[in-house]
Amino acid sequence: MSIAPSRVTLPDFIDSRPVSRYQYIVIGLCGLVMFIDGFDTQSISYMAPHIAEEWGLSKQVLGPIFSAALAGLMVGYLALSPLSERFGHRRMIIASTVLFALGTLAAAWSQNVTELMALRFITGMGLGAAAPSAIALTGEYSPKRLRATFVLAIYCGFSLGFVAAGLVSGWLIPTFGWRSVLVVGAVAPLLLLPALLRFLPNSLTLMINKGAEPKRVRSILRRIDPGLAADPDFTYEAEKQPDEQRTALRNLFTRDRVVGTLLLWLVFVINLGEFYALQSWLPSIMTSLDYDMGTVVTATTLTTVGGIAAAFVTGPCMDRLGAYLTLGTVYIVGFAFVALTGLALSAPLWVLLTANFFAGVCISGGQKSLIALSAVFYPTSMRSTGVGWALGVGCIGGIVGPIVVGAALGMGWSASAVFYAMSIPMLVAGVTVLLLGRWVRSDKHPDRAVVESQSLAHK
Template identity: 70%
Template sequence: MSLQARPLQLPDFVDERRVSPFQYVVITLCGLVMFIDGFDTQAISYMAPHIAEEWGLSRQVLGPIFSSALVGLMVGYLVLSPLSDRFGHKRVIVVATIGFGVCTLAAVWAGSVTELMVLRFLTGLGLGAAAPSCVAMTGEFSPKRLRATFVLVIYCGFSLGFVVAGLAAGWLIPVYGWRSMFWIGALAPLALVPLLLRFLPESPVFMIRRGHDPQRIHQVFRRMDRSLAPAQAPTFAVEAEDSGRRAALSSLFTRDRVLGTLLLWFIFAINLAEFYALQSWLPTIMTGLDYDMSTVVTATTLTTVGGIAAAFVTGPAMDRLGAYGTLGVVYLVGFVFVALTGLAFNAPLWVLLIANFFAGCCISGGQKSLIALAAVFYPASMRSTGVGWALGIGRIGGILGPIVIGAALGANWSASAVFYAMAVPMLVAGLAVLFLGRRYGTRKNRTAAVADPVEPATTTVASQDGARA
């Protein structure tokens, strides 16, 4: 065996090489977890009208059922996902996947609203713990030149889960009943666990920081590059900003950043409120208007397809035309199409479907673009903390959105009135993003060197006995 002359450096090792089949496997596995996350999140929306009919529930009771999983998602995102710093991304992903699979399976036998809400909350905990680690693993195994693309791909996996949930509901629920969706939502993650255990590696950054066996770490590097020679005493290094350490929460509230942080949280809350209100209630609203199941599925699926399609337009536009202006326009256009959806309930079906598609472009597509905007706003040293907390706090909007719409429907608001009301926050979000751009868009580039000074690379070396130097 040859000796390792120089430390293997991350992220340079990944950035300087072509993407290997092994890396594609890692990204695919993370995408599958996100896909199941999306399936589970959306499936309850198609089950809800049938649950209400079987259990004799009023429509406003469905709001807390929708939101219970979102509460769990927020808690999982803010409280459980940081456990990856202690136990590693792989362990968190595997345990979380088992957890939300088992809880979804238990929901098959739920006999009351309380039982269902508790199980949906526990399911949300697992989903909230798994998703951030999947994003982190995807980023770690992606070269910088393709990192945003690969993260976008696994987020599209989440949206694709929404689409498949609709297709499965249209086929399974009329024949096998609403509990069949829980069966699928439980068996899929449990079937994925053996693949995760066998093919998903642990994060090399985590193993280096924790002083794991150097040969085990070196094996992960060799799976990325088969031409890498064996080494008797491999050593490794991780740049400071990629070391996996989280910036302090207080760094988000410095004098020149506090307003931007609070506005981002506000916009995240609006977008997630719109997203979950639309996805949760559109099937129930259309069922109540006597649309058949296939039409309900088509309309709801189009909102998700619109979000996927929008991602391939807004991403390049944000790079070329500016992140703030692009997203601001997306939300302002969304204001128009959400309001048009309200009008379209009294129009021919094709008008409603087109309105649904473009509303989805702006709500679902806007959410993906907002994550990218947060990554632009925060410098590298605090990006993980900034984006993570924005998503976590934004879940408050995701929780309240379905509850508010449920209360409005319970107060006998018409479907059209509900969508007119939902259009207003899109206008507010658009104006807030444009204000952010005016306040930070150009100044950020001028002050980047001050706000995010370049740190010297901090090297973590794994010696043969597992000690770190």
């Protein structure tokens, strides 16, 4: 009588075991990709005043420079990241890392605005394609009980990249010029590349479903659990992922969901517009007010630190008080602190730094919470499509926000007036989230019972 072969089933294999050193390496590498992504995204904000001085640019021209990478980011989110389903997360991460490294390096030798904008667009495409794959790979190699924690950790890596951009820029630009920051931003991912090639695995689910050689699958599984027998009779199963992309996308606009989708997109557009306008223009505004580079870096960094700190507060509040009430309150409080930042530009420095910190809590922290809220809003069958398209559409705000602020400054608006104006969309976002929550609790929402029972702690 023949003996049935042993069987390994995903994701049960990963969910049922302690986290191995190999899994920590995979998650750590994804976190480093996100860190470099954040560094490259933010560094242009510190270089902008020096680029304008060297090339004799007006403030209106800086807005499109800020937005060029965000336009590429949107293309990466919407068009390139789905290719990972065909070619695998590993290939997408490696190819994207090479793309944004070479784009950044080439930008260091750009000689005019057109060249710089084109290269920043290419860089943004690479950044936008790498991040979703890094997040997806982290989720797959994390046990369900720790998945949210590990995904949040690599998101914090993105925010820490913002912090590092300020520290490195403050150190390099006064001595070596703005191009040196681009060189560092290019060399870092190239140095990371050998580790990605050596240690980063592909999606196990994709490999099994596409019929990869069992030996390749087994080698990864044994890195996760060295005690797994090297039995040639092992068979492997993974959850089948039906191709529901078109159906899921169409379901975003069904009669009973289109209102919620559009309200959610509006909040994403506002939040990303506020976020990138603040991060892009705060260094230039403070430099024009004769603050030294160290103070500029500190003030801008505090907005990012505020966003990281917010993650430890808003999450439990969203669980206990409700996602919509919590986030709506965060945005309404943000309305006050963004306006206070404008007032604080002429106040003592400690007042300005405090206002910057709490503005970051509400804007940067609000963005992280908004991603969590969108994961609650959409059911499992369409969650990845819903969240991905919300981020992609939100990039429109990220592109337009810096351009609008640049235009306002170019027309002679004071920096304080710009912040007063920026506070109003925060109020709109807060009211929109509260209305969205009210709509979700009404009978008009198709998944009302499911949504109301979901807990963010299980996402």
